[in-house]
Amino acid sequence: xxxxxxxxxxxxxxxxxxxxxxxxxxxxxxxxxxxxxxxxxxxxxxxxxxxxxxxxxxxxxxxxxxxxxxxxxxxxxxxxx
Amino acid sequence: xxxxxxxxxxxxxxxxxxxxxxxxxxxxxxxxxxxxxxxxxxxxxxxxxxxxxxxxxxxxxxxxxxxxxxxxxxxxxxxxxxxxxxxxxxxxxxxxxxxxxxxxxxxxxxxxxxxxxxxxxxxxxxxxxxxxxxxxxxxxxxxxxxxxxxxxxxxxxxxxxxxxxxxxxxxxxxxxxxxxxxxxxxxxxxxxxxxxxxxxxxxxxxxxxxxxxxxxxxxxxxxxxxxxxxxxxxxxxxxxxxxxxxxxxxxxxxxxxxxxxxxxxxxxxxxxxxxxxxxxxxxxxxxxxxxxxxxxxxxxxxxxxxxxxxxxxxxxxxxxxxxxxxxxxxxxxxxxxxxxxxxxxxxxxxxxxxxxxxxxxxxxxxxxxxxxxxxxxxxxxxxxxxxxxxxxxxxxxxxxx
Numbered sequence: 001x002x003x004x005x006x007x008x009x010x011x012x013x014x015x016x017x018x019x020x021x022x023x024x025x026x027x028x029x030x031x032x033x034x035x036x037x038x039x040x041x042x043x044x045x046x047x048x049x050x051x052x053x054x055x056x057x058x059x060x061x062x063x064x065x066x067x068x069x070x071x072x073x074x075x076x077x078x079x080x081x
Numbered sequence: 082x083x084x085x086x087x088x089x090x091x092x093x094x095x096x097x098x099x100x101x102x103x104x105x106x107x108x109x110x111x112x113x114x115x116x117x118x119x120x121x122x123x124x125x126x127x128x129x130x131x132x133x134x135x136x137x138x139x140x141x142x143x144x145x146x147x148x149x150x151x152x153x154x155x156x157x158x159x160x161x162x163x164x165x166x167x168x169x170x171x172x173x174x175x176x177x178x179x180x181x182x183x184x185x186x187x188x189x190x191x192x193x194x195x196x197x198x199x200x201x202x203x204x205x206x207x208x209x210x211x212x213x214x215x216x217x218x219x220x221x222x223x224x225x226x227x228x229x230x231x232x233x234x235x236x237x238x239x240x241x242x243x244x245x246x247x248x249x250x251x252x253x254x255x256x257x258x259x260x261x262x263x264x265x266x267x268x269x270x271x272x273x274x275x276x277x278x279x280x281x282x283x284x285x286x287x288x289x290x291x292x293x294x295x296x297x298x299x300x301x302x303x304x305x306x307x308x309x310x311x312x313x314x315x316x317x318x319x320x321x322x323x324x325x326x327x328x329x330x331x332x333x334x335x336x337x338x339x340x341x342x343x344x345x346x347x348x349x350x351x352x353x354x355x356x357x358x359x360x361x362x363x364x365x366x367x368x369x370x371x372x373x374x375x376x377x378x379x380x381x382x383x384x385x386x387x388x389x390x391x392x393x394x395x396x397x398x399x400x401x402x403x404x405x406x407x408x409x410x411x412x413x414x415x416x417x418x419x420x421x422x423x424x425x426x427x428x429x430x431x432x433x434x435x436x437x438x439x440x441x442x443x444x445x446x447x448x449x450x451x452x453x454x455x456x457x458x459x460x461x462x463x464x465x466x467x468x469x470x471x472x473x474x475x476x477x478x479x480x481x482x
Contacts, residue, residue, distance in 0.1 A: 007219065013356050015099075020360045027371065035365050041357045048350055051245030054384050055236060057227060058251050058276075064263070066270060074126065079227075079250055 009040050016040075049056075055079045092169065099167035102479060106165035109164070111176065112184060113155045114138075122144075128153070130161065137176040145179050148287040158184035189289050193296050197323060200298070206304050206326045212310040214330060215278045216345040220247045221311070222277025224267040227252040230285050231314065231335040238339035240477065244346060249276055255284035261297035268311070280307065281338045282324065283314030295322035304328055314338035389402040436469035443467075448472075455480045 020030060036074040057079040059067040067075040089097070113130030120126050124143030129136045139161070141149075153159055163178035221239075225231040232250055239246045251271060253263040264282065271277055280436065282304070284292070294300060304311050313328035314335040318350045325331040332338035355433050380458045428434060432442065442450040444465045452464065462477040 006349070010352065013317050013353070017356050027367065030364065030367060034360055037356065037360050041353045045353050047347055048353075049244045050335070051219075051247070053240070053245045054179050054247040056247075056249050058249060060252060074270070074276065076150065076249065078312065079248075 006044065009044055013037050013044075017065050089125035090307060095167065095169045095172060099169065102165050102167055108162060108164055108179075109283040110160060110162050111137075112158070112160050115153045115155055118155055120151060120152065126152070127146060130159075130168055132244055138173065139178055140175055141178040141181065142378040149181060152289065153181065153183075160184050183288075183290065186289050189293060189296075191321070193289075196296065196301075197326070200327065201300055205301065210305065211329045212308075214312070214341070214345075217349075218278035220249060221342055222249050222251060222271050224251045224253055224264060224271070224282045225335075226255045226276075227282055229255065231283050234335040235281060236335045237253060239343065240461040242343050242347060244343070244350065246343070251276070256287065256291045256294055261299050264294055265297075265299045267305035268300075268307050272307055272309055275309075277309060280309050280311045281314055281332070281335070281342065282311055282328070283332075283335055283338065284316065285335075286316040286320055292316055292322050295324040297323075300324055300329045312338045312341060351393050377428060407466055433469060436467065441466050441468055453480065 013020055016033045019025060020037070025033070056076040056080065059075040059077055061067045069075055102299045103420045111130060116129040116131050116136070118126070118128040124146065126141040126146045128139055130139050131137070132150055137165075146152075159181050160179045161176070161181045163176045163180075165174055165175045180406045204210070221234055223235055227250060234236065236248065239248065251267045253267050253342045254260045255264070268280065268282065269282055284295070284296075286292075293314060295313070295442055301323045304313070312332050313322070314332040314337070315322045315324055318333040329342060332341055373395045378384065436442070444450070445452050445457065446465055448457075452458065458464075458477050458480045460477055460479060464475045465476050466473045466479060
């Protein structure tokens with residue numbers, strides 16, 4: 001999910017929270033909004049929380065320069081702390 | 082003044098020298114070069130301070146010596162503060178040092194101020210050059226020593242946040258010869274290979290010399306030219322380097338840098354949790370309200386005893402029926418009464434009844450019709466008389482007016 005998508009999701013959630021809190025809606029509409037917000041919240045939470053934890057270190061060669069692969073991209077390896 | 086005539090013991094003389102020297106030379110500042118440096122197993126530091134012309138024995142006790150960021154090396158030019166102390170058993174005097182500073186520090190401070198002025202004049206510290214940090218960085222680049230506390234602190238904070246992250250460490254030397262060049266190159270290469278969305282550049286605390294790499298123009302330039310936003314995290318809160326001035330954000334500590342990087346994410350997660358709680362709460366309240374209403378309805382007499390619903394109309398119906406019956410009856414008897422009255426009236430009008438009361442009706446025999454006037458009569462005329470119980474034939478004798 002892009003930052004922009006995130007932003008619009010958050011805006012929508014905020015909107016719904018305000019609407020629901022105002023309490024001036026028919027029950028059916030409330031339940032529909034609740035479901036929508038709940039789905040958005042779960043989706044965003046999942047996206048934010050479940051990113052894989054990855055800790056890497058760039059590999060340096062004997063000349064103390066970055067080691068690169070054939071495509072010229074720097075080589076990395078997992079870093080254990 | 083000690084008189085020549087007075088004879089002193091060695092001890093007396095030594096004590097007098099001790100008193101004189103020690104009271105005269107307390108907390109004095111001395112500049113010199115380190116020589117014969119030795120660290121005793123007790124932790125005390127023993128060495129000589131010398132210059133071209135003279136030398137003085139010096140000691141720095143463990144308590145003060147432990148406060149030094151780096152042990153002095155042979156030949157270091159230092160400025161010390163200390164007091165002269167005389168040791169009677171050996172008849173020797175020495176300098177007891179309470180603080181020591183490398184003389185080069187003064188030169189470094191001067192260079193720092195000069196470079197700071199130069200970079201400031203170039204506008205490198207201006208707000209308009211500060212890049213905003215990404216809200217949700219996918220990859221966090223860290224440029225620091227792989228063995229230092231910085232990387233450990235950062236990872237510790239990131240892990241504590243309980244949310245995934247991708248960190249790439251670019252290992253560099255953070256002090257000594259070539260460190261500045263290495264740091265600058267790391268920043269440039271992170272940009273060239275687009276290795277991260279945000280960079281943390283830093284090291285732990287240290288002396289001005291230790292931190293010096295972060296005051297080099299080469300590093301400041303690399304930070305300024307970076308298109309990836311950079312957070313500087315150099316030393317402790319009190320250590321300020323030029324890198325801090327040029328960086329987009331200055332973090333007081335490496336842990337703080339990690340907090341800054343994940344702040345937006347934490348905020349967002351907190352917002353989501355709060356929103357979730359709020360709408361759930363409101364909905365639960367609302368539904369509880371509806372449920373209570375429903376229960377109230379269920380307790381309503383009509384629903385508890387649905388027959389009650391028809392009992393009332395039924396009663397009303399019966400009532401109506403009764404009233405209808407009564408009304409009909411009344412009406413009927415009234416009509417009957419009126420009918421018998423009319424009957425009476427009619428009966429009174431019946432000619433038969435008149436006849437019964439003694440009246441007679443005369444009919445002319447030849448001319449049809451009732452004789453109701455003497456003028457219609459003539460003598461010898463035959464008349465028929467109708468009585469209530471029969472007829473008789475009569476003959477007219479005379480008429481009278």
